[in-house]
Amino acid sequence: MARIGYARVSTLDQDLDGQVARLTAEGCTLIRSEKLSGGSREGRAELATVIEFLRAGDELVVARLDRLGRDTRDVLNIIHEVEQRGAFVTVLDPHVSTQGSMGHVMLTVLGMVAQMERRFIRERQREGIERAKAAGIYVGGKRRLDHEWIRALHAEGSGPAAIARVVGCSRMQVYRVLQEM
Template sequence: MTKIGYARVSTIDQDSELQQQRLHAEGCQIIRSEKVSGASRAGRSELATIIDFLRQDDELVVTRLDRLGRDTRDVLNIVHECEQRGAFVTVLDPHVSTRGEMGHVILTVLGMVAQMERRFIKERQREGIARAKAEGVYKGGKARLDHALIRRLHGDGLAASAIAKIAKCSRMQVYRILED
């Protein structure tokens, strides 16, 4: 039985170090992390790698359910895929595991709450932006990546991996910018 930890933060500005420390303290032998939104499974290659790696009686561990996903259907699909491989999912806060029958019910409810919370966050964000626009103080979100730098480095002949390292982003982000 292997305990595999999964840490996720939504943006490159955030740090997953606390999640990784907690997963390590819980006995996770392998810990994978990524910086990508939990709104969908798109671009979550580390999670896909973990699921592919899971074997009978392995355990996928996350610190909170929203680290696994913000959409109830996604969370339930992830749990189902893990179970298809004979593995379990454990959420540390609040402590819930699919090892027991009640774990499924609790995870479903928590998944619905996480999805609802995401909708509330987006609604508050839209309201705040509308208010700021009405007051003439809205400047838009800050650019997280230097698109011009990425294009220039590509024009200089650098590979996506090298560009990603210099721009401090993922290769996938480099590819997306170069597609535009």
Template sequence: MARIGYARVSTVDQDLNVQLDRLHAEGCEIVRSEKVSGASRSGRAELDTVIQFLRKNDELVVTRLDRLGRDTRDVLNIVHDCQQRGAFVTILDPHVSTRGEMGHIILTVLGMVAQMERRFIRDRQREGIERAKSIGKYKGGMARIDHQLVRSLRNEMTVAAIARRIGCSRMQVYRILKTKSAA
């Protein structure tokens, strides 16, 4: 029986250390992490790796439910996938586990709240952008990664090496390289 931690933040400029420290303090022998949006399960390679690694009676531990996902269906599918492997999921804050039936009900409700919160965030963001556009102050999102640098490094190193050097995911590097070839 292993305790496997999973940590996630949405963007490359966010810090994982608080989650990582908490998971290690909770006794997780293995901790995987990634910097990718929780809006959807797609593109979350580390989460998929953790789920594939789970064995009977293992425990997937996350600090908060929104680290697992912000879509109720995705969260429930993740829990289901863990259960299919004989494992269970534990959320540390608030403490909820799928070991008991009550945990499933609470996780469902918390998943719905996380999804609703995500909708509220999008609505507030959209309202702020519309307001900024109406007064001529909206400039659009800022590029976080130097696309030209990524393209120039491609001749010298692998995608994985570029991602490590820039501090982003391999998927982001592939997207940047794809936009060049599409142009």
């Protein structure tokens, strides 16, 4: 029986250290982490790896339920997949586990709260953008990639895969930047 931790943040500039430290302190023998949105399961390879790794009696541990996902259906599907493997899910804050009968009810309610919170975040973000546009100060999101560096590496003869490794992004992002040229 292993305690396996899963940590997630939504953006590349956010920090995973707090979650990883908490999972380590809770005795997780293996911790997988990723920096991707919890809005859907798409592209969350580390989560898929953790679920595939689980064996009967294992425990999947997350710091908060919204680290598993922000969509109630996704969270419940993840919990179902974990249980199909004979394992269970434990959320540290607030402490809830699917090992007990009330755990499922609590996690369903917490999942709905996480989904509602995600909707509120989107609504506040949209309102803020609309206000900024109305004031004429909206300039769009912060650019996460150095497009000039990518173009320079390409001009030096580097291929998209090599550029992606150096810059720390996907090849698709490199292709998008190069298409803008």
